[in-house]
Amino acid sequence: MKKRIVITGLGVAAPNGVGIPAFMNAIKNGVSGIRHNPLLEQLQFSCQISGEPEISDELKAQYFTELELRGFNSSGILYGVIAGIEAWKNAGLLFNETPDWDSGAVFGSGTSGIDKFRESIYKIDELQTRRLGSTVVAQTMNSGVSAYLGGKIGLGNQVTTNSSACTTGTEAILMAYDRIQSGQAKRILAGSTSDSGPYIWAGFDTLRVCPSKYNEAPTEGSRPMSASAAGFVPGSGAGAMVVEDLESALERNAVIYAEILGGNVNSGGQRDGGSMTAPNSIAVQKCIENAIINAGITANDIDAINGHLTATTKDSLEIENWTKALDRNGADFPYINSLKSLTGHCLSASGSIESVAAVLQLHEGFLFGNNNCSDLHHEITALIDPSKVLLNTINSNPKIIAKASFGFGDVNACVLFKKFEN
Template sequence: MKKRVVITGLGVAAPNGVGIPAFTDALKNSVSGIRHHAQLQALQFSCQIAGQPQISDELKNQYFTELELRGFNSTGILYGVIAGIEAWTNAGLTIETNNEPDWHSGTIFGSGTSGIDKFRESIYKIDDLQTRRLGSTVVAQTMNSGISAYLGGKLGLGNQVTTNSSACATGTEAIMMAYDRIQSGQAKRILAGSTGDSGPYIWAGFDALRVCSSKYNDTPELGSRPMSASSAGFVPGSGAGALVVEELETALKRGATIYAEILGGNVNSGGQRGTGSMTAPNSEAVQQCIKNALRNAGISANDIDAINGHLTATTKDSLEIENWTKALNRSGNDFPYINSLKSMTGHCLSAAGSIESVASVLQLHEGFIFANTNCDDLHPEIGSQIDPTKVILKTIYSQPNIIAKASFGFGDVNACILFKKFDN
């Protein structure tokens, strides 16, 4: 018998809020985390704004020892550890210090890259024949699985400890992987999420592709404009989101707070065939991913109350809406409410799916749907497909029951997951 799977813990390090209380407040009140980035200006990037979590030295010291912080400059691991441990403690779980691993708990924590600044520092030292001065943590900081290794060690996890990587679909895929492992009985709980590094060495390639916003450098909060007629490309972002995904029976037995239930989902690829390419989605694959997610979750398209889309503020936004209308066979006034967190955080790349999933779950748990900022001028191609009132401009308190979350990434990869307000 397949097990029911729920979410019992949440953690986040987002550009507009580090920690669940601050992030929830930002969602409800449309607080932007997009700021001017002096280094991007100095490097003459066309896009000189970014979404980056604000992490104080005091906060770092709560999660890392003085020894660990010596020579440490991997922002991806920093964000992931902060979000991951917050989710773990938020779930009412303790950090054991005994010698026995927790065989029933693991982590699937995704990453696009790890420790780019550390890697660059190391290359310069190698070129300067200083290899012995690289430090003992350079490998752990720069290996892609560094984030899951850090979390696995800090929490003493004895089940699967791994890192997935699927571009912008990474975080949503990680949650689906955790769901599958628990549903099949291979684990009691998995700390699932993803993280993304900050800085010009991550964002430079996108700036070179001319897909980033460059018209709002003097007004950062206006720069990220998903679904807007005046959108000018995405704003780069970073951070981490984390969710404790747990077997319902175990969660009930220990009296855990249950934030939402995972009904199911789907992960697929368009194979870079048809309309798909390294950077463009195969629409047929996107629609199949959504349809298969519904089928796997055992619900109909009409059951969806809201969608937290991928919606990056690029020319592909109207195509994404078209794919949703076709996959759900719902349009006009029949279309669900839809929002994009990227209007407040920018595009957090490999961390996007997990941060946005945390936002989706918070909406279910607290009974609201957050607003789309910077979308007063809805793109006419979108307005012709769905009722403009479905793209809300102010937070509404409507008690959604089921939210669909989707992420689409470079390489023509897709992930869609269905979250439901928990009831017995």
């Protein structure tokens, strides 16, 4: 018999809001976190706008000691620790003097400490290896974010970092779900983070998949599902949630934000049209279909979709895949939104930040609108009723939201969240 697994804590460091109150206000009111980036302009990037969380020195000091911050230069770990600790506190959980054997972390990352790597390379080349500092390894190992969180909280169960490109965050939530479902943990801190800066984003600028014509109008740059979409705006940040066995949550009298019904992870094998950068549509559809089966619901039960929808030429294909997987189109299609219109594409952090947004919509009873897509792409309007792409936030009462992420390497993940009913 399947366990019921719920979400009892949320945390976020997003371009349009650090902390749940600020983030919820932003998504409800269409507040964008995309800004002009002087460094990208200085480095002559084609795309000179980005979405980055705004972190003050005062906020850093709430999460790291003065000693830890000495020589600290890893934005991904910074965002991940802020989001993860907020989620842990939000769940009403304690920081442990001895290891908590029932609690662990699955916290994903695409890279770790890219700026620290650069700093280290220069010091080595200048024969200053001994001046690298004692934390260079912890800041640059890919599992650095989960290691920092495990140590700050005192986690005694599995503590690990997954990495699956833009699918990372959604996959981490499903890995947490599976570990609890198998009885090996009571709760897992699940999420993902992404470094920020030119050394992460340069490759995408080279690929010409980022917009260059909105440098003077940053908030208009990210345009998922729009006919005038010109590529994804690079972003960064972290999202986190405490995933917990229902029995444990009820024993603690915890606030329950939503229930995880199940999901699916797969790959298209870079076959049948799939490649390193393009999705295999058959695999995408199978991922969604199998997620629905695993969740024990039907496609008609889904009230809304939080899509991957990056503001590239693949948006129309994604909508087509949803219509085929759900066998729903036109006016029968669920509402659909993309957080990337407000944050840009936060890469390995996108799935976790967007999942936090999906859960907030269920818990608070609203669906946020999509910025910059009043000119819906004609290939999308041929598939679904335009009213299903909300331009403004509506008060609603969604019961089930499907969240999916699709990543480089032709990898996919889909999770089904449900409004909690005891």
